[in-house]
Amino acid sequence: MSQSACLIVLLLSSCASGLYPTAHNVSWKSTNFKTVLSWEPKPSSEYSYSVEFSQVGKDKQRTPHCIRSTSTVCDLSGSLTNLTACYTADVLSEPPLGATSDLTEFPHTSSPRFCPYKDTDIGKPDFEIQMNKDQRKITLNVTDPLTALFKNGRQLTIRDVFTDKLQYRVTYRKNKSSGKKVVESKSSVIEVTGLDAEESYCFSVQVFLPSRVEKQLGEMSLTKCSTTDNHSIIKEYSLVVIAGAVLFVVLVTGIIIAVAVICYKQRSKGLKGGRKAVPLQGV
Incomplete structure (x- = not known):
């Protein structure tokens, strides 16, 4: 190719890139x-974005809601059907919807590789505390947290996806204590034993996937604490508070008794004085 031809190609490429800027910060x-x-920047009225994705080693595909769009996000949840495979995506800068261009190849930016089964983050689970007779x-x-996946009209949980590889890690401690213990379970019904009777405990739960090399732990749940109605009054309140309460009750009782005695004596005196003042009636 001659130098003049190379210059023309470079100029055309420069014009194309100037008219349709490439996306950047493409991430999953x-x-x-x-x-x-998702990617940046938001496009002007002069161009739009389209997304092409493919399973590694297979043909590229497009999803209808991510063609000639002014959005900078594309939801591919329902398109990455093989969860154990890995995918890449290209964000293409193209003419806006309804416009045409003489270009046959548009500027694009490729994403990092993404493998749903290994790379998706796991959100926090919810749980309820069940008190047992054995304290x-x-x-x-x-x-089990719900996923964004559906099968035969039913929304799948993470247990449907990970099956027997799913575990839960429970972190717990005595209420108002900083010392923590950990227990792991393959079941969604988890028994925590060896607790001190008449004590309140606080629990947090997260998904644990030991088969993963990275991202083995999911997001930690909210902390919930058990309640107990069997705390002794000495555990609930300090000895000083208890002594003060007893002293108050004794003091109030003493005042009531003293007032009652004074009132009784005054009434007795009044009755005796009244009898002396009444003259004897003749027979």
Whole structure:
């Protein structure tokens, strides 16, 4: 190719890039298999974005809601159907919807590789505390988090996806104590044993996926604490408070008794004085 021809190609490429700026900061964000591709910048009225994605080693595909769009995000949750495969995506800068261009190849930016099964973050679970008659044991009933995936019209949970590889890690401590203990379970019904009777305990739960190399732990749940109605009054209140309360009751009782005695004596004196003042009636 001659120097003049190379110069023309470079000029055309420069014009194309100037008219359709390439996207940057292309990244994946995925939680519980809700997977979104995002990038920058927001396009002007002169161009738009389209997204092409592909399973590694296979043909590229497009999803209808991410073609010639002015958005800078593309939800690919329902398109990445093979969860154990890895994917890449290209963000193409193209003419706006309804416009045409003489270009046959548009500027694009490729994403990092994304593997849903290994890379999606796991959100925090919810759970309920079940008190047992045996005060040394508490049962936690964990609700498996829902995913963004559906099968036969049913929304799948993370247990549907990870099956027997799913575990839960429970972190617990005595209420108002900083010392922590950890227990792990493959079940969503978790028994925590060896507790001190008549003590309140606080629990947090998170998903644990030991089969993963990275991102083994999910987001920590909210902390919930058990309640007990069997605390002794000495545990609930200090000895000083108890002594003060007893002293107050004794003092109030003494005042009531003293007032009652004084009133009784005054009434007795009044009755005796009244009898002396009444003259004897003749027979």
